[in-house]
Amino acid sequence: MDEKDVRSYTVTTSVDCDTASSTDFVCYKSFTFLSLKRGEKDSAKAEEPSRLAIEAIEQHRTVQYLTRENHFIQKFDDGMRLIHSRNLQRGILQSLSYALTVSYTFLNFAIGYRYGVYLVSANVTSPFTIFQVIESLNSASPSLLAFGTYLPEYVRARVSAGLLFEMLRERPRIDNSSVDGKKLLLDGDISLNNVYFGYQVSGRKMILNDFSLKIERGKTTAIVGASGCGKSTVIQLLERFYDPIAGNINYDRECLRDLNLRYLRSQISLVGQQPTLFNYSIRENIGYGLEKITEDEIIAAAKQAHAHEFIIKMPEGYDTVVGERGNKLSGGQKQRIAIARAIVRKPKILILDEATSALDVESEKLVQEALERAKEGRTCVVIAHRLSTIRGADTVAVVKNGKVIEQGTHQKLLALGGEYANFVQKTLL
Template sequence: MFETIKRKPKIDASDTSGMVLEDIKGDIEIRDVYFRYPARPDVQIFSGFSLYVPSGTTAALVGQSGSGKSTVISLLERFYDPNSGEVLIDSVNLKKLQLKGIRQKIGLVSQEPILFLTSVRENIAYGKENATDAEIRTAIELANAAKFIDKLPKGLDTMVGEHGTQLSGGQKQRIAIARAILKNPRILLLDEATSALDIESEHIVQDALDNVMANRTTVVVAHRLTTIRKTDIIAVAHQGKIIEHGETI
């Protein structure tokens, strides 16, 4: 236990050193990245992976399971560092940026949203420190969640239950979207955000995502065609590389 407490992580979210980009454009570039997960050093995930997403555009990452799509999200959030190559935002290597500062500019919506045993309001407010009621209201409107939240017994103060058991899958996902959008991120990462939903819930959540993707740099990891119809760029990942890349018409 003491060894764990004393351990100095290579990527420290509490480290305040590094550059702070006050007004980022949101250009994303992954340049010739090679990567293996530390827990699986014998498995090569990326071998010369490169991707460029210009500011304000939406890029869809598609490919079979195990092709490294979700690993892109992990590298952009800097949960891991590449073994070689660079991950850049606005042409600055992610390693040179203050981690807390850049994560405040990035919103993440994953396949399985994590909700805490507290109220709807506090689950959303987790996305931004000292968020105001007006900011929370704007976020739930954008996330297409205001109608169902207002119908809950106590509205925003309704308890969601352990892991959000009092809510449906679509409702939980819209709360996760509201949480991600609360800080008005310049970059939005969507990791198969609708893949666990039924068709009806998917349409509602996809409408919410279409609302929040506007005027942001967005990376969408997708399996379903419905999630990539409105993207600007589609990139196909296969065996650790981008093998096809093109703009949508």
């Protein structure tokens, strides 16, 4: 190749590179700008019909008795129509991107051929050199076409990855898996000292205001009060699902923040109003989370929870699968299995969050007997509104406006004639 060919090759190659890069730039910038601008909004809107469908199916009985089936169907249909419209718009953008890429690719060929003819006719270069440049364009064109084809997928993945990485960048304020902190073997004394707390979703409106309470080891403390006074929030703080904004919580005079959270929770059992059971066998649900558990321990816990009797009457006994969320069992049966699960962990502290409030009278009696057995020899914190649960407590703490306003035994508070006496009177009416 002589000097003239070298010069001409350089010129034509630069034309090749310029036109190819212009293709990438135009397609990328145009499509990316349009897609990213609405990608996050589309992702959020795409989740709405799914969330609505799951909610309607899970709460289908409520939907039926409220006769709101058509309402949910219409909302789902509206959501899907919006997604369909968005997908059509995205399809148009994708088609436009591909069309631009193909057009610019073949435009590159046209420019290359036309400019090559001009250079040959001007005796600036040889036909062989032009052939080399055209072949380089031909080799590059599949890549350019692929770029236009996969660009929409790249943009969509970029939006999804952006949301994922944003979530991964979030660091929990309370690290459940941390190995740091003191591993304290609990005796059972608990104290909440001048605690202030408000949930972020409520704009940090204070739920607990200067809340103070001492819970003695081996005794049962009942926390009572009107709905929204902060009773269940106390449980959230004791389990350290949240940290107080101000004040401190101590276990055996050790600050909760300084303790190893996993080790602490292994010594605490919680039985809530709506027990959570997994779609496993009864045996697996009772021993859930425990690596070393024997059959005898599971059966002993079930007997103590008044669950053994109904379990052995089932076709598969302890191997009976309870169904999703325990839907094959009654409310009382689920609650007794949850109590057995709490007992088998041999906790130092037992927390009961309105554990009998959703039960009928017969089931409540059985569950209450199971709870009385479970409380023996343990520190027990009870959130309750039924007198049958409160009467047996060693101490009753009355909460109003986020603070303890009365504290004492059932009889002492009745004699006081204050807020607790009014509460009992309303309960008996």
